[in-house]
Amino acid sequence: MKNKTIAAWLAFLGGPLGLxxxxxxxxGDMLGWLLPVPTALGLYGIERLQQWGQDDQLSWLLIPLLGFTMAGCALCAIIYGLMPPEKWNARFNRSAAPDAPPGRTNWFTVFAVTTSLLVGAGVLLASIAYSLQHYFEYQVREGRKISQEN
Structure with a gap:
C-alpha cells in the first residue's frame, strides 16, 4: 500500500532523484530515471560557476535546471499531500477501501505540504531571478560592445 505522507516527503526530499x-x-518508471538528468546538469552548472566565476554563460543556463526540477518536485509533494483519500486510494491503492489509512492526511503530511510550499516557492523565485539577472547582464554587455563598435 502506497502511503500519501511518504510519497509527499519523498517528492520533496528525493524528488530531483526520482525517488x-x-x-x-x-x-520501471521512465520519468523517475529522467529526473536526475536536469538535477545533475544543474549541479554541474554550480560547479562551473565556482570554477569559472559568474561570467560563465553555460553555468547560468544550467543552474536554473536544478531549481526548476526542485520546484517541480515540491509541486508534486503539494499535489500528493492535498489529494483526497478517496482519490489517492483509487489511484495508488486500488485494492484498498476508499477511506483506507494510507490515503489519509495527518500532521506529517501537512508539514510536508507546508515545507514544500515554502521551499519550492523560494527555489522557483530564486531560479527565475538568477536566470533573468544573468540574461539581462549579458544583453547589456552585448549592447555595450555594439555601441563601442559605432
Missing part, C-alpha cells in the same frame, strides 16, 4: 516516482510507480 517519489520509484516509490509510486516502481523501478
Amino acid at each position: 517519489h516516482r520509484f516509490y509510486l510507480y516502481g523501478a
